[in-house]
Structure formats: structure tokens, C-alpha cells
Amino acid sequence: MSIRPASRLRAAATLLLAVSTATSAAFAQTRPAPPPVRDVTDTYFGTAVPDPYRYFEDVKNPEFAAWLKAEAGYAQAVLSRIPGRAAIYREVEMHGDAVAARVTDVRVVGNRVYYQKRLASENLPRLYVREGFGGRERLLVNAEAIRTADGKHSSLDYYAPSPDNRHVAYGISPAGSEDAVLRVIEVATGRVLPDEIDRAQFAAPSWLPDGRLVYTRLQKLPADSPPTDRYRNSRVFVHALGDDPDRDVPLFGAGVTPLAPIDPDENVVVAHTPGSAHVVALAVNGVQREFRLWTAPLASLDGERTPWVRVVDTADAVTDYAVRGDALYLVTHKGASRFKVLRTSLSKPDVAAAATVVPAGDSVVTGIVAAGDALYVRKRNGGVSELFRLPWSAATPVPVRLPYAGDIESLAADVRRPGIVFDLGGWTRFGALFAFDPAAGRVRDTGLQPQGRFDNPGQLVATEVKVPAPDGTLVPLSIVHRKGMKLDGGNPTIVYGYGAYGIATTPFFRPTWLSWFDRGGVLAVAHVRGGGEYGEDWHKAGFQATKPNTWRDAIACAEWLVANRYTSPAKMSVMGGSAGGVLVGRAITERPDLFGAAVGQVPMSDAVRSEFAAMGPPNVPEFGSVKTEAGFRGLYAMSPYHAVKDGVNYPAVLLTAGVNDPRVDVWDPAKMAARLQAASASGKPVLLRIEFDAGHGVGSTKKQGYEERADTFAFLLWQAGVKGFQP
Numbered sequence: 001m002s003i004r005p006a007s008r009l010r011a012a013a014t015l016l017l018a019v020s021t022a023t024s025a026a027f028a029q030t031r032p033a034p035p036p037v038r039d040v041t042d043t044y045f046g047t048a049v050p051d052p053y054r055y056f057e058d059v060k061n062p063e064f065a066a067w068l069k070a071e072a073g074y075a076q077a078v079l080s081r082i083p084g085r086a087a088i089y090r091e092v093e094m095h096g097d098a099v100a101a102r103v104t105d106v107r108v109v110g111n112r113v114y115y116q117k118r119l120a121s122e123n124l125p126r127l128y129v130r131e132g133f134g135g136r137e138r139l140l141v142n143a144e145a146i147r148t149a150d151g152k153h154s155s156l157d158y159y160a161p162s163p164d165n166r167h168v169a170y171g172i173s174p175a176g177s178e179d180a181v182l183r184v185i186e187v188a189t190g191r192v193l194p195d196e197i198d199r200a201q202f203a204a205p206s207w208l209p210d211g212r213l214v215y216t217r218l219q220k221l222p223a224d225s226p227p228t229d230r231y232r233n234s235r236v237f238v239h240a241l242g243d244d245p246d247r248d249v250p251l252f253g254a255g256v257t258p259l260a261p262i263d264p265d266e267n268v269v270v271a272h273t274p275g276s277a278h279v280v281a282l283a284v285n286g287v288q289r290e291f292r293l294w295t296a297p298l299a300s301l302d303g304e305r306t307p308w309v310r311v312v313d314t315a316d317a318v319t320d321y322a323v324r325g326d327a328l329y330l331v332t333h334k335g336a337s338r339f340k341v342l343r344t345s346l347s348k349p350d351v352a353a354a355a356t357v358v359p360a361g362d363s364v365v366t367g368i369v370a371a372g373d374a375l376y377v378r379k380r381n382g383g384v385s386e387l388f389r390l391p392w393s394a395a396t397p398v399p400v401r402l403p404y405a406g407d408i409e410s411l412a413a414d415v416r417r418p419g420i421v422f423d424l425g426g427w428t429r430f431g432a433l434f435a436f437d438p439a440a441g442r443v444r445d446t447g448l449q450p451q452g453r454f455d456n457p458g459q460l461v462a463t464e465v466k467v468p469a470p471d472g473t474l475v476p477l478s479i480v481h482r483k484g485m486k487l488d489g490g491n492p493t494i495v496y497g498y499g500a501y502g503i504a505t506t507p508f509f510r511p512t513w514l515s516w517f518d519r520g521g522v523l524a525v526a527h528v529r530g531g532g533e534y535g536e537d538w539h540k541a542g543f544q545a546t547k548p549n550t551w552r553d554a555i556a557c558a559e560w561l562v563a564n565r566y567t568s569p570a571k572m573s574v575m576g577g578s579a580g581g582v583l584v585g586r587a588i589t590e591r592p593d594l595f596g597a598a599v600g601q602v603p604m605s606d607a608v609r610s611e612f613a614a615m616g617p618p619n620v621p622e623f624g625s626v627k628t629e630a631g632f633r634g635l636y637a638m639s640p641y642h643a644v645k646d647g648v649n650y651p652a653v654l655l656t657a658g659v660n661d662p663r664v665d666v667w668d669p670a671k672m673a674a675r676l677q678a679a680s681a682s683g684k685p686v687l688l689r690i691e692f693d694a695g696h697g698v699g700s701t702k703k704q705g706y707e708e709r710a711d712t713f714a715f716l717l718w719q720a721g722v723k724g725f726q727p
Helices: 005-026 062-080 085-096 511-517 536-540 548-563 580-590 616-623 629-638 667-679 702-719
Strands: 040-044 047-051 101-109 112-119 126-131 138-141 154-161 167-174 181-186 192-197 213-217 235-239 249-253 266-272 278-285 291-297 309-312 318-324 327-332 340-345 355-358 364-370 374-381 384-391 420-424 432-437 442-445 460-468 474-482 493-496 522-526 572-577 597-601 652-658 686-691
Touching: 040 629, 047 629, 062 667, 062 686, 062 702, 085 511, 085 702, 101 154, 101 420, 112 154, 126 154, 126 167, 138 167, 213 266, 235 266, 249 266, 278 318, 291 318, 318 364, 327 364, 340 364, 355 384, 384 420, 460 548, 474 511, 474 548, 493 548, 511 522, 511 702, 522 548, 548 572, 548 580, 548 629, 572 580, 572 702, 580 597, 580 667, 597 702, 616 629, 652 667, 652 702, 667 686, 686 702
Parallel strands: 493 522, 493 572, 572 597, 597 652, 652 686
Antiparallel strands: 040 047, 101 112, 112 126, 126 138, 154 167, 167 181, 181 192, 213 235, 235 249, 266 278, 278 291, 291 309, 318 327, 327 340, 340 355, 364 374, 374 384, 420 432, 432 442, 460 474, 474 522
């Protein structure tokens, strides 16, 4: 066969580019042999759906395990040899460790304050307690000292102090698995009690006034059970300290009592608030935000004979609650896309006749908490949080003046004492932990969170714009970069997005991002539909059948950045994680020409098969089910794995995965990596970065986080052509 001169030149140029790129990508490393294609084709409602790597789903398959190990080694070798990567890691470590400690997860119980803290010299947070904010702190739980038999690290997943401050229940899990064992420590002595309860992954422990513990436990499964059974039939039990947990009496859950019929796929929780004569029980259909709620008198708790009364059904659209005495406060989006707050009685509940105590407005109600003096209400107006206080004797909430504009991520209060504790940060400052004192009428810094020299850099600027999506909807876009940056189209830019579960991407800053900004990098956060930035309507506009809005909003934001000279396609990447993997994967499969690189962090990639993973059934309410035609059509349209086409010039891709991930199974991103490697014609690298001692990121060590950040920045700077990162 002959080739005409012009065609020969084009072919030679294409070949030279592919060889050059591939050689650069591999840095002389040997690419692992591609995994065999073993096509399995399923037919859903007349549509044949091929799955060339179905056998990956058997993670114990030695062939898959060997390929996974080879891919991990290859990715590590390539990433570690990127020029400049070592320097990036040193900077990430310097910026991250410049502050004396990081404090998170604050709880106020009576006059004591509990919190997790990680010193700069430590790898994992530890649990501390102190008397008031100025008291001497005392270490309670050091997860870093707990190692598995094979040497893997453990982490603290959750904790719950008893109202009398005698005990703390807490969950410890190995290697980022979130497969927690529930334990109890005596606060005064630091003695760990012999009580150990396994299958306590989402235990949500709560204490009763008599010192008993209520907790949620997963069912005990036979070894040959399908993965989809893992989170079914959970139950709440009552545990007296010192008793055998396997003899604990079930209180609530699937099959416990006809007074509270629970679907096997619902997650269940029971909780008691100090000072109330009632307990409340919740049933949540997987990841669905709306829950059902029951109540029962505290004095009448009696296993399956407990007289539960249903207060809230799913149709009431309730997503949060707070209790004070007999009063039950509910956050709902029923008839109020941006949410409102209702009040009813626990002894005589009637949601239909409930009083509206915080009406719907322009801002989105994002949370409530009951303190001794008032109900505190958190709202979000654009990217800025607002805090309101509704005194128990008042009819109208009043604003709490915050020290600066920013985002409140969490609220902490005790219904027995006045005031509230909250964090406040933003796009260009890490922030601090503050307390509002109602007697003084002011907010003060608690001093719990030390300030590091990189926590409030003066050289960054944040800009908020709105970008029209293809259907005309205005999508908020937050842009962060160094001051004085030139709009010449030459800036390496990350377009970050999530867009699921009604979760808003709120302002955040981490000093470890300074290595990106200092090299001219731009962070552009696309507040796409599917999130909760503008309430429930915004969520439902990127949900199941409307999911394409999620990635098309991100694409519109990327196009705007190019049109306005922030960057160019060759220097722009798209990044997202977990459910945000749909956004990343579908953005590059729909517009591969628009991005030079992509990063999927533990990404959901095979949406069609995700339902058959352990966490698949709980995610059906958000994404849909292949068991219905509408559900299948939506899942097939949003599935990045199935949107990959052979012979397309895809961007460079870095996918991360954790072998112990309980939320996105390791086979999911592995399938996407194998499919892209086989299909892409660009010659650009497709790397699968694996953590064998981690999961979804929950419980990962500081060093693991630093290593991943350095790898990510080095990879993107390499692909953006930044000097100092080229082979």
C-alpha cells in the first residue's frame, strides 16, 4: 500500500508526536502488559452494553491483583521521576507543617471540649479533651499507636462523649477501610473498657441518661454473601457497658417491630438529646438526604415493644433536625427549595400543623443546632455562610456578626449551655475556630486552632463569576490565583467540580495548594448542578436523568476560562473525586479536545455496574437503578467507562484508587484506566495510582495526603508544559 507525500508527512508527524509523548510519559519505564479483554455484554431494555473488564470485579482474582500491582508500580515510577516532583513534595510538606497543629471535629459537652488534633510532627489526628477552651488538654485516644497484625495504620473514624463526660465511645478502623470497631474509654482514667463491637462502620453512637449506649451495627454475613448485602438490614442495639455485645437487644431497624417498618436498604440511627424525655429514630434510604423519623418516650424503651410513633415521612422532605426538651425542629425543602425550619412537639407530633420558625428566603438553610440559649441556624448565600440565632423566647432569628466573610463548615453546641462553636474559613485563608458568647453578644477566637505562617497568604485573590450553561442557566464559578496574574491564556488551570447528593462545594484553602499557586496555577471551582449551592432545585437539576447538566456545566466553565484568557486547553485540567468522577470522566469523553489533563480521585466511573458493589444499593436514590428503563438510561448516559471510544485523542489522565475503599471499589477506577489505556490515540499517559494501605481518603495519613498532592501537582504541571517539569 502506498501513501501520498502529504499523507506520509502527516502520518510521520503524528507518529513522532505519539512516540515522543509516550516516551516522555514513561520516562523509560516499561509499561505493564495490557490486561486481557474478556467482553461480557448485558442487554438492558434493548440496549447491549459491553463490559470488557468485568472480571476486574473479582478483586481476589490473581490475574487482576497482579495487573493492579504492576500498574501501581508503573505509576509510582513515572510520577516519582517527573522533574520537579521532589521539590513539590518538599514544599507541600513545608507549607503543610508550618502550623503547629490542625484541629477538627470539635464537640462541646457541658464544660468540656473534645476535639481531634494532629501536630505537625504527627501523621494522624488524636482525640483530646480539656476543661473549657483555656484548660489543660489531655490525650484520650492515639490511633497512631494502634497497628494491625501486618503493620498497617489505624484511624479514628468517629467519637461520642457521654453527656456526663464519664465515657467516650469511638470507632477505630484499619488502613482507611472505615470498617470500624466500636470501643469505649473512661475519660477520668484513660482506661479502655473491654467492650468491643465489630461491624460498627456507621455506628452513630449515642448515650442514654442511665449510661447505656445505643449504636448501629451491620448484620453478620456468611462468607459467600454478595457484596450488595453488606449494608442491608442494619439495626440499632442497646448496650450496657460490660455486657456481651452479641447479646445486645435490638431497638430499631429492619424486622425489629411492626410499629416502625424499615426497608432492608435503609440505614437506621437512634439518638437521645440531654434534657429530653424522648428519643428519636431515623431511617435513611442510603445516601438520600431526606429521612423518616420516629419518636418514643425515653422511659418506654423496651426492645421490639418500644412504642414508636412516626413523625416524619420521606414526602415531608426533612434533611436535618434538632431537639430541645419536647420541641422538635426540622429543616425541610417541602415547598421551599432553599429550605425552611419547622417546630413541632415530640409528645404530640404533627408536622402538617408545625409552626414555621425560620421561613424560606434567598439564602439556603444548611444546618441547625440547639444550644442552651437559642436555636442556631446556618445559611449559605452564594459562597458565604451566614449564622443566625433564634432565642427560645423570640419569634424572629437575628444575625450573628461574623469576623469576616467565609464558610462555616460545622457547628457544635450543647443544649445545656449557651453559645456555639464554629469554624470559619475561605478561598484565601485557612480560618480558625470561633465561639459565640450570647451574654457578651460577640464572637471570639477560641485559640484551639493555631495559625501558621501560610494560613492567611496575602498574595492570593478570589473572584466570583457566573457562566451561562448551554441551556442558559448561570453557573457560579469561583476562581483563585495569585494577585497580578496575566490573562494571556498561559496559566495552568484546574477546573474542579463535584455535583452530587445536594452537597455544595464551599470555600476552602489549604496551604499545601501554595505550590500550585506559586507556579502560576489557577484553581477554578465550578459549582455545577447536582450540588446544593442553590438548594434542592439545584440538586435535582443534576440528578439521575438530568445528570448531564453536571458535566456540561463544568465544560461551560472551562470554555469561559479559555475565552477569557485565563488558560488554554493544553494547559487546563479537570479534577474531581468520588461521585465527582462522573463529572471528570464525562467531561473528557464528551470534550477530549478541551482539556490537556484530567485527575479522577477515587472516581465513580462505571455507573452501570456501580449498583452491584457493596455501596451500590445505598446510592440508588441519587443515581438510579438499572432495574428500571429510566434508571438505566440515566446511568448509561452518565457512565464514563461506557462513553470511552476507541481511537480518540484523550488527555493525559491520572486516576487514584484505594484498595480498602468501601465507597468506590478499587475495580471501578481500574476499569476506567484499562479502558482509556486501550482506547486513547493521543499517546498521553493514563496512570492508575493505587494506595494499598488506604481507602476513600477517610483515615488516610498526613504523609499519604502529601504524597498524593505532590504527585497530582507534578503530573499536571508536566502536562501543562511548565518549565522545570519536563523530561
